[in-house]
Amino acid sequence: MARPQNDNFLRALLREPVDYTPVWLMRQAGRYLPEYCETRRRAGSFLNLCKDPGLACEVTLQPLARFGLDAAILFSDILTVPDAMGLGLYFADGEGPKFERPLREEWAIRDLEAPDPNVHLRYVMDAVAEIRRALDNSVPLIGFSGSPFTLACYMVEGGGSDDFRTVKTMLFERPDLLHRILEVTTVAVTDYLNAQIESGAQAVQIFDTWGGALPAHAYREFSLQYMERIVAGLKKSHDGERVPSIVFTKGGGQWLEAIAAIGCDAIGLDWTTDIGEARRRVGDKVALQGNLDPMALFASGETVQKEARRVLDAYGAGSGHVFNLGHGISQFTPPERVSALVDAVHQYRR
Amino acid sequence: MARPQNDNFLRALLREPVDYTPVWLMRQAGRYLPEYCETRRRAGSFLNLCKDPGLACEVTLQPLARFGLDAAILFSDILTVPDAMGLGLYFADGEGPKFERPLREEWAIRDLEAPDPNVHLRYVMDAVAEIRRALDNSVPLIGFSGSPFTLACYMVEGGGSDDFRTVKTMLFERPDLLHRILEVTTVAVTDYLNAQIESGAQAVQIFDTWGGALPAHAYREFSLQYMERIVAGLKKSHDGERVPSIVFTKGGGQWLEAIAAIGCDAIGLDWTTDIGEARRRVGDKVALQGNLDPMALFASGETVQKEARRVLDAYGAGSGHVFNLGHGISQFTPPERVSALVDAVHQYRR
Numbered sequence: 001m002a003r004p005q006n007d008n009f010l011r012a013l014l015r016e017p018v019d020y021t022p023v024w025l026m027r028q029a030g031r032y033l034p035e036y037c038e039t040r041r042r043a044g045s046f047l048n049l050c051k052d053p054g055l056a057c058e059v060t061l062q063p064l065a066r067f068g069l070d071a072a073i074l075f076s077d078i079l080t081v082p083d084a085m086g087l088g089l090y091f092a093d094g095e096g097p098k099f100e101r102p103l104r105e106e107w108a109i110r111d112l113e114a115p116d117p118n119v120h121l122r123y124v125m126d127a128v129a130e131i132r133r134a135l136d137n138s139v140p141l142i143g144f145s146g147s148p149f150t151l152a153c154y155m156v157e158g159g160g161s162d163d164f165r166t167v168k169t170m171l172f173e174r175p176d177l178l179h180r181i182l183e184v185t186t187v188a189v190t191d192y193l194n195a196q197i198e199s200g201a202q203a204v205q206i207f208d209t210w211g212g213a214l215p216a217h218a219y220r221e222f223s224l225q226y227m228e229r230i231v232a233g234l235k236k237s238h239d240g241e242r243v244p245s246i247v248f249t250k251g252g253g254q255w256l257e258a259i260a261a262i263g264c265d266a267i268g269l270d271w272t273t274d275i276g277e278a279r280r281r282v283g284d285k286v287a288l289q290g291n292l293d294p295m296a297l298f299a300s301g302e303t304v305q306k307e308a309r310r311v312l313d314a315y316g317a318g319s320g321h322v323f324n325l326g327h328g329i330s331q332f333t334p335p336e337r338v339s340a341l342v343d344a345v346h347q348y349r350r
Numbered sequence: 351m352a353r354p355q356n357d358n359f360l361r362a363l364l365r366e367p368v369d370y371t372p373v374w375l376m377r378q379a380g381r382y383l384p385e386y387c388e389t390r391r392r393a394g395s396f397l398n399l400c401k402d403p404g405l406a407c408e409v410t411l412q413p414l415a416r417f418g419l420d421a422a423i424l425f426s427d428i429l430t431v432p433d434a435m436g437l438g439l440y441f442a443d444g445e446g447p448k449f450e451r452p453l454r455e456e457w458a459i460r461d462l463e464a465p466d467p468n469v470h471l472r473y474v475m476d477a478v479a480e481i482r483r484a485l486d487n488s489v490p491l492i493g494f495s496g497s498p499f500t501l502a503c504y505m506v507e508g509g510g511s512d513d514f515r516t517v518k519t520m521l522f523e524r525p526d527l528l529h530r531i532l533e534v535t536t537v538a539v540t541d542y543l544n545a546q547i548e549s550g551a552q553a554v555q556i557f558d559t560w561g562g563a564l565p566a567h568a569y570r571e572f573s574l575q576y577m578e579r580i581v582a583g584l585k586k587s588h589d590g591e592r593v594p595s596i597v598f599t600k601g602g603g604q605w606l607e608a609i610a611a612i613g614c615d616a617i618g619l620d621w622t623t624d625i626g627e628a629r630r631r632v633g634d635k636v637a638l639q640g641n642l643d644p645m646a647l648f649a650s651g652e653t654v655q656k657e658a659r660r661v662l663d664a665y666g667a668g669s670g671h672v673f674n675l676g677h678g679i680s681q682f683t684p685p686e687r688v689s690a691l692v693d694a695v696h697q698y699r700r
Contacts, residue, residue, distance in 0.1 A: 163680060165645055172649035172657065215643050215676075216624040217660070253604045254623060273604060274566040293565050295515055299522035307522065310567070326565075330513060 003241060004137045004202070009071040013203060013244035013266045013287045015320040021312060022070035023345040024142070025338065027328030028063040029075045032335060035062050046091050050077050053126035060131050064139065066335065067342045071140050071203070072131060074196070076124055078146035078207055081188050082155045084120035085112060095159070102158030104166070109177050114188035117195035124192075125199040132200035143201025145192050147208035147249075148185040148230075149223035152178065155185075164213055171222060178222060186226045190233040197235045197243050205246040205268065206230065212251020212270075219255060228262035246289055250327060253278070260285040271326030276314035288315065289322040292341070297325075297333045301340035308344040353591060354487045354552070359421040363553060363594035363616045363637045365670040371662060372420035373695040374492070375688065377678030378413040379425045382685060385412050396441050400427050403476035410481050414489065416685065417692045421490050421553070422481060424546070426474055428496035428557055431538050432505045434470035435462060445509070452508030454516070459527050464538035467545035474542075475549040482550035493551025495542050497558035497599075498535040498580075499573035502528065505535075514563055521572060528572060536576045540583040547585045547593050555596040555618065556580065562601020562620075569605060578612035596639055600677060603628070610635040621676030626664035638665065639672040642691070647675075647683045651690035658694040 003010060008022035030036055039059050043049040050056060060075040079097050083089035088100030103109060118125060131141055146154075154160070156167040156178075170178045193204045211223035231245055247259055248268025259267050260282040269278055269290035278288055296307040308323070315321040323345045329338070353360060358372035380386055389409050393399035400406060410425040429447050433439035438450030453459060468475060481491055496504075504510070506517040506528075520528045543554045561573035581595055597609055598618025609617050610632040619628055619640035628638055646657040658673070665671040673695045679688070 163645060165648060165680065165682065168643065168645035169648040172646050172653050212622065215621045216627070218643075219622075251601070251622065271565045272562065272569075272601065277566070293518065293568075295513060295518035296522050298515060298519040303522050330515065332515065 002137065004135070004140050006070055006139050009322060010140050010203060010242070010244060012319055012322045013246065013289075014242060015284070015287050018319045020346050021315075021321050021323050021348065023323035023342055024069050024071040024073065025063070025325050025329050025341075026073075028067075028069060028073065028338075029059045030329060031331035032329055032333040032338075033062055033066070034335075046077070047089065050075070050080065051123045053123055053130045056123075056127040057130040057134055060127075061134055063338075064135075067338055068346060069139070069342060071142050072135055073142040073205075074124070074128055074131065074144060074201065076127065076144070078144070078150065078209070079154055080121055080124060081115070081145065081185070081192055082151055084115035084117075085155075085184075085188065087155060097154065098159040099155065102166075103152075103155040103181060106177060109180050112181060112184045114184055114191060117188075117192045121192060121195070125195055128196050128199035128201055140202040141200060142203050142205055142246075143193060143196030144205045144207060145189045145196075147206050147211060147223060147247075148182045148189060148226040149214070150208050150210045151185050151189070152181045153210045153213075155181065164210065171218060175222075182222065182226050186229050190230045193230065194233070194235050197238050201243070202238075202241065203244045203246065204234065205248060206264075208247065208249040208252065211249040216254065219249075219252070220258060223249070224255070224258060224262060227264075231263045244287075246322075248289070256281050266322065268324070269326060274314055275311055275321070276316060279315060279320075284320075287320040287322065289324050291324070291326040294325045294327050294330050294333070297329065297337040297341065299337075301337060304337050304340045305344040308341055309348060312345065312348050352487065354485070354490050356420055356489045359672060360490050360553060360592070360594060362669055362672045363596065363639075364592060365634070365637050368669045370696050371665075371671050371673050371698065373673035373692055374419050374421040374423065375413070375675050375679050375691075376423075378417075378419060378423065378688075379409045380679060381681035382679055382683040382688075383412055383416070384685075396427070397439065400425070400430065401473045403473055403480045406473075406477040407480040407484055410477075411484055413688075414485075417688055418696060419489070419692060421492050422485055423492040423555075424474070424478055424481065424494060424551065426477065426494070428494070428500065428559070429504055430471055430474060431465070431495065431535070431542055432501055434465035434467075435505075435534075435538065437505060447504065448509040449505065452516075453502075453505040453531060456527060459530050462531060462534045464534055464541060467538075467542045471542060471545070475545055478546050478549035478551055490552040491550060492553050492555055493543060493546030494555045494557060495539045495546075497556050497561060497573060497597075498532045498539060498576040499564070500558050500560045501535050501539070502531045503560045503563075505531065514560065521568060525572075532572065532576050536579050540580045543580065544583070544585050547588050551593070552588075552591065553594045553596065554584065555598060556614075558597065558599040558602065561599040566604065569599075569602070570608065573599070574605070574608060574612060577614075581613045594637075596672075598639070606631050616672065618674070619676060624664055625661055625671070626666060629665060629670075634670075637670040637672065639674050641674070641676040644675045644677050644680050644683070647679065647687040647691065649687075651687060654687050654690045655694040658691055659698060662695065662698050 253273035594615035603623035
């Protein structure tokens, strides 16, 4: 299998020469697109949309039809893995994700098992294969998973949280139980990402959305350590092509040197870190992805262009930069600002 | 006026020798204390509690009656300043603070004026004086204010926000308007803190709760720059005693060197930064305050002790450390864990 026609994204991750700085946006298939809302309406619910490979493929391709993005990302939810573990994922109206059976009892934690992704997450693998066929080797497809700590937050809290009181109480008082959850989840995520790679994902990203809520030492022990194991267990190539990995800890700007040391190919940066300073800190160990503040897309097209250039200038010359937002795109973003952004990145010449 | 009988807190901020590491807790007078809830019930509302000097004094002293804390902090709200500017602060049930008249129109921004704290915030000055009388020189009293950027977030958004879309749109698109708000607010905060010092506050803290939500360059331009002006404008001593200043940017762990350079005496650290590493980075420029994860107080007394020691060990030998949480204490904290924490800090011997 040859590389995609436009492989700037993969080349940037591997720090090979690129034609221009490639760009994709976290949550690029999302509610800011009217056509996404239309498909979601047809699906009946967000979970139906995730679980139907045809519809997941449809929404994955929508932003690519509008904007000259350099990568597609599998449309799915980060909580498919705990759902497959039997926790019962559901979405209460306007409340975000919830689990019917949060993981708090010692017996339930001892009983936790990693699911077989090719059985219990078949719909994800089918979506990956269908998207690859539809992309027809135009741009690469990114697979992804939540990090073990981030998944554990939802699994133990039973949903979102603004203080992570339940999972942190476990962390401080019963670290053995939290480690047990993280160990099983690490196996599950490794298997899940490898199955995505075997189904056609050409790069993978680990979303560590909540690792940045931890004290520095706990980040290493409860989040980074497990991401390191996952990266070590990932298939490094498939069909003769390297499959690069990206680790994104939101709020992890203080820990870039440690993240760069775990063996991943690239680090995702939120918008609080200066990408030029980040580059000086990690040297030539990894590529960097990011890091425009998603709120910059509420300014005028001219300002969007200026702010995009600020990020590009800060990174500086040479390959190794994948342009992205520092977090998922807001549902309120005017789509025409995304056009302005993608054009600004592609037209930029150093 | 002599220093308080227990002046370990002031000495630690000035990096003078201490008898032991002093400790106070952000939001130490708060809902986790049943006696606080009782006084608040009597007050009728949170705002009444803030605006009645007698009741504000009463709740300020409550945690000191229970725990051997080394400082008192004025009980007030960070939004008193914009309230005095005429924005109309109110608290909707279970919704957090709101403003009746958010600051969005250019004419309203041009008309904004710094209030005279001795007139429009007289109730705060009266509370400071009354608390000082009640403390009878036992421990020092800390005055405080929100940072200009943090206040501007609430003023422009009209309340709390999870993405700061309105204020950031102004930042990117009309930085002139945001700078105008920040300039007026900087004068207001400087006057407000100086009036607190003249009324008896023996140290002051600037709470920059939302500065950490900014891109690095914007943090310098829209938050740190204004805090630097405030620190430069603060009375450095009163009644012959130094009045140290503490700057706390939540999520500011990446920018400690820059914060240390603005002339403050101490930097507050949230729980994501290793305090030992922070000390190496800022050298002997400033003292450090922090930085236990407030969620550690949900573990057993034994674990609380262990986690407190971890912070104390990380800071290491020598003065310059004020023990605190990395953020305000949770309303759900069992008060007996605070006893365990204060005892652990005081009994610690290096």
